[in-house]
Amino acid sequence: MIPSAFEYHTPTSVAEAVSLLEQYGDEAKVLAGGHSLLPAMKLRLAAPGVIIDINKIAELRGVVINGNINIGALTTWSTIEHHGGLKSSCSMLPEAVAQIGDIQVRNRGTIGGSLAHADPAADTPAVVMALDAQIRVHGPGGERMIAAGDFFTDMLTTSLEPTELITAITCNPLGAGEGAAYVKFPHPASRYAIVGAAVYVKLAGGTVGACRVAITGAGPKAERQTATEQAILNTDGSAEAIAKAAEEAGAEMDVLGDIHASEDYRRAMIKVYARRALTKAIERARG
């Protein structure tokens, strides 16, 4: 299939990209790795009149760990997967990313593109929510930070304005007593999540002092599981406490069924994967 005709721009700075977005508005689409946008254009599900290819903006690439973790929007999955500093400071990120698609997808796909696309079965929305990450965006009015928890508003929909560009994702490195884990039930062909669970925990004196649980793949968008979080807080994080808390997962969530898995099956898997991710995160927090 051949996409419809479009104008093609290759800005070399964030300011230039934002000015093009402002000029063309809804007519324009940003091109990063192209792994979601190009298939949609070839199927004519998307027909932007203008493509703003951001691959020449060098400042959008790479990982900097300097007090906090900054990941440029154009950083590919393979860079994150193999980054030594991320493995030691926030292992859930490389762990999750290593489970995405295949090597070709991981060599081209970018974290900014995935978050902007907000596919309901993507892995990183749950991961950034569990890490309480901030999404840095630039628009005509300057820079703003959007908390990951406020970013995903519906299926394939975010709080990003059409004139805004994601430039980076920032989060804190994990320290002593903290642990995080991502586990998923992958679709056997695409590897997208049928259900994925991301968990962050902080232990305080042997009990769970803080916890964030996010589920992806099961509904229109990734969702925090506050009932599970409340249930595990102030417990000893034992297998019994984890099992009880995981039973609450999915309770407040709009769960969807499709040709890959029914709603009931996904609801059952949410509990299983929440339990597995909680177990792994708590084990890691214990060191």
Ligand SMILES: Cc1cc2nc3c(=O)[nH]c(=O)nc-3n(C[C@H](O)[C@H](O)[C@H](O)COP(=O)(O)OP(=O)(O)OC[C@H]3O[C@@H](n4cnc5c(N)ncnc54)[C@H](O)[C@@H]3O)c2cc1C
């Ligand atoms: C076969 C296959 C298997 C896959 N398996 C998985 C999987 O298992 N798990 C998973 O999570 N993902 C999976 N993906 C998705 C892949 O990981 C890509 O990350 C994702 O498609 C989007 O990233 P991209 O860089 O290719 O974005 P693009 O396709 O270039 O862009 C996607 C959308 O985001 C917008 N955009 C891109 N960058 C920015 C930016 N910086 N600021 C604002 N808007 C922006 C574009 O305009 C477009 O609307 C798979 C994809 C394929 C093709």
